[in-house]
Amino acid sequence: MRAIVQRVTxxxxxxxxxxxxxxxxxxxxxxxxxxxxxxxxAEYIVRKILNLRLFEDENGRAWSKSVMDKNxxxxxxxxxxxxxxxxxxxxxxxxxxxxxxxxxxxxxIMENMRSAYKPELIKDGKFGAYMQVHIQNDGPVTIELTxxxxxxxxxxxxxQEKQQLRREKCCPKGLQEPNSQRGAQHxxxxxxxxxxxxxxx
Numbered sequence: 001m002r003a004i005v006q007r008v009t010x011x012x013x014x015x016x017x018x019x020x021x022x023x024x025x026x027x028x029x030x031x032x033x034x035x036x037x038x039x040x041x042a043e044y045i046v047r048k049i050l051n052l053r054l055f056e057d058e059n060g061r062a063w064s065k066s067v068m069d070k071n072x073x074x075x076x077x078x079x080x081x082x083x084x085x086x087x088x089x090x091x092x093x094x095x096x097x098x099x100x101x102x103x104x105x106x107x108x109i110m111e112n113m114r115s116a117y118k119p120e121l122i123k124d125g126k127f128g129a130y131m132q133v134h135i136q137n138d139g140p141v142t143i144e145l146t147x148x149x150x151x152x153x154x155x156x157x158x159x160q161e162k163q164q165l166r167r168e169k170c171c172p173k174g175l176q177e178p179n180s181q182r183g184a185q186h187x188x189x190x191x192x193x194x195x196x197x198x199x200x201x
Contacts (some may be wrong), residue, residue, distance in 0.1 A: 001041040003083040004030040007054045007141035011075045013125040014132040021123040026072035026154040027054070028135050032082025032104055033097045041147035042109045047076065048145050050117055068117055078106050078134055080098070103127050 005027055012022035028047055050068050057064035067074055080096040097105065106127055114122045125131050 001034060001037045001045050001147040002032040003045050003049060004082065004136055005049060005052060005054075005137045005143040006080070009136045013075070013077060013131070015019075015126050016128045020053065020126055021074040021075055023073035023123055023136070025070075026121075027052075027067050027074045028133075029074060029076045030079040030082065030133075030191060031039070031106070031109070032079050033102045034083050034095050035064060035097045035101075036095075037097060037105070037147065041050060042105070042112060044147045046109060046113050046116060049136045050071055053201045054141055054143070062181070071121070073116075073121045073123065073147075074113065074117070075123045075125075076110060077131065078127050099128060169198040 008023070008026060008028045010022070011023055011026075013020050027049065031045070042198050047186075051066050052071075053063050053066055055065040055067070055070050055072070056106040080093055080102065081091070082149075084091040084093060085095055086092070096102070110122065110124055125133065173189040
């Protein structure tokens with residue numbers, strides 16, 4: 001699991017003409033769920049997001065207080081493109097969890113975060129929708145988190161990509177249908193989901 005955590009003065013999510021979420025000072029989190037993620041990964045990411053010391057204390061000392069210490073808000077946005085693997089110049093998302101599994105998993109992460117903090121201060125986007133995410137980064141401060149059991153080594157990611165290519169080449173065409181369906185699902189998600197924050201690609 002990966003999370004891009006940004007310290008913000010404000011952030012909001014729009015779907016079409018409607019603003020569906022907004023926060024003031026706090027954090028905006030882009031959250032990517034991989035097909036290998038488990039409850040342990042979710043617990044680690046939630047704990048880190050809520051306890052990262054990205055804010056100043058009462059005396060102005062930097063990196064001293066967490067979002068919970070300051071009673072600030074958190075805006076989370078599901079972002080499967082964080083698990084992109086490039087095939088040449090074309091992004092591939094086979095490492096991301098399929099949408100039908102990722103949505104309930106994401107919902108459980110949000111529930112865990114609300115249980116661990118103040119539910120009224122935890123906001124989110126709209127899973128699977130094409131979103132416009134407006135982020136006013138404060139600093140700028142951007143932290144990348146990866147759960148310990150998630151793939152972090154670029155060499156390991158390249159190895160996984162090669163293994164996927166071998167499977168596609170070696171398996172009979174009829175056996176590739178699930179992968180083809182997954183690819184179609186992700187292609188549909190690409191057309192219906194935002195790629196992330198404005199100006200933070």
